[in-house]
Amino acid sequence: MLKGFRDFIMRGNVVDLAVGVVIGAAFATLVTSFTDTFLTPLINMIGTGDDKIGGFIKLPGQTAKGEPNGIPVGSFVSAIVAFLLTAAVVYFLVVLPMNKFAERFKRNGSQAAPALPTEEIQLLREIRDALVAGSRTPSPRKPEPAADTSAVTDR
Secondary structure, X not given: OHHHHHXXXXXXHHHHHHHHHHHHHHHHHHHHHHXXXXXXXXXXXXXXXXXXXXXXXXXXXXXOOOOEEEEOHXXXXXXXXXXXXXXXXXXXXXXXXXXXXXXXXXXXXXXXXXXXXXXXXXXXXXXXXXXXXXXXXXXXXXXXXXXXXXXXXXX
C-alpha cells in the first residue's frame, strides 16, 4: 500500500504540479504586492480620494460592521489588473517560450523513420501488384504420380 503511494507521489507530473503550485503561490504574492504598492495609489488618484480604493458607489444602508454600504469599484478594478498581469506574465514567460521550444524541437528533432512493412505486408503488396498488372496465376497443377522408389537400378 505504501509502495503504491510512493510510486504515485514520485511520478513526474505530481512533482511538477507541486512545484507549479508553490511557484504560483509565490507569484501571486508578488502580484498582490505590486498591485497594493503601485496600482492602488494610481487608482486612488483617479477615484474619490477616500480611504476606499479608487472609488466607492454608495448604496443605502450599512454593513454588519456599521460601515456605509456600497460597491468598492477600485478593489474590483485592482483585482482585474492583478489577474491580467498574472495572465500576461504566465503567457509571456511560460507558455510562449514552451510553445517555441516545442516547435523548435519538432523541427530539429530527429523524426523516427517509418517502420518497414512486415514480410506478410510485402507479400500482400506483391500479390496486389500482380493482380493489378493482369497477370494470371497458373492453374493448379495436378499431382504427378509418385515414382516407385523400390525398383531403383544402377546404371
